[in-house]
Amino acid sequence: MSTIDFEKFSKYSKPGPRYTSYPTALEFSDDFRYDDYLRFLESGKEKLSLYVHLPFCRSACYFCGCNVVFTSKEEKLSQYIEYLKKEIDILANHIDTNREVIQFHFGGGTPTYYKAFELDEIVSYIKSKFPNWSEDAEISCEIDPRFFNEDQMKVFAKHGFNRISFGVQDLDAQVQKEIHRIQPLELTKAAVDLARKYGINSINTDLIYGLPYQNLESFKKTLEGVITLDPDRFAVFNYAHVPWLMKTMRKFDETTLPSPEEKLKIFRYTIDFFEGHGYKMVGMDHFAKPEDELFAAIAKGELHRNFQGYTTKGGANLVGIGLTSIGEGSRYYAQNTKDMKAYEDALDEGRLPFERGVMLSEDDYLRKAVIMELMANFSIDIRRVEQEHGIDFKAYFADALDALQEFVDADLVEINAERITVSPTGTLLIRNIAMPFDAYMHQYAGNKKSFSKTV
């Protein structure tokens, strides 16, 4: 990786999407109607990826951007299970339930805020309605080590869970106090050991950089600590500071947030650190051991990015279940309501709790392919895009290629007749490099409250 001029890089710090979807969620609207969604569900033939959102948490981590319901009332949790079952019943009336399930993911919230027997009840119910699970399905759960016990792990083992993602974020005591999440390394280690004891062969650890009071020196210590867990993958996310959207983020003293230069130093150090410990970078924010299946996918240009990160299982129809969850087909995104009462009302009336979404135009479909390929593989195979979409790439994307020139001049991107390739250093700015291909960006120019900062 070439030497980074951090001063020069900070000029790229501007609001930009993370591209977990394209078009981004800002384009979701009620123009995409319930009937449209049902039509897609009913006509779909692709394999299924099921996402179940369990939104409850005991207390707020102030950095959190998830849609969370804070409660200590057990009846709220059990009532939600009853509604999940109603939703699964209605879905089963609109989907061919024999379609093969190749992915299942519990996200939250804190999925393990639920007791073992409740988790068992949810998974068993889904399996009773969608019985055709692939032998090598990816079955995963996000786990907060502060809420995790052996009974829950036994349920996961019984249902064939094979991936677990542990939230860590940072190990520094002051940072943990500030973000309102006290989680000693020993606690995380006990959780990781428990997962390993039950044969989980893919363990991921999530970290976040850009949090209050973090700096390069403090983050070095966090890395020294988490490497002792020896996970299979790390995800290192850039903290998205969007206090206009998330109230808890307003609790931070913004003067304690690391500068863009400091954040780049942290991330650059993180790359070197993990590479020095035998991991390789995957996409914009993941690291994995070289034998990980993600690298075989990269070699074939088949790595995909979705709402849960990077995956080798592209092309599945993602069906979101639960409050606020997002579904994705090749030509649409559909999101459930974020409001618990509206969620329950819809289900009581026998409707899915769908609220909004977007149907992809031909242009969206093409740009999605290009942006997702960039985000996942850091390159674009121009000829392949031309063949698959019947376009002249350089004519169609003339404006984008003009806008990329500054990155070419800075040796961050190389463009030839066959391929656009992002340099290793350029990967730090992958969101900026993808933005010229986004047809909606101009709408947000000058709007500082649209997205989090890219750097």
Ligand code: SF4
């Ligand atoms: S980070 Fe996880 S545990 Fe913390 S508030 Fe967000 S969803 Fe809940």
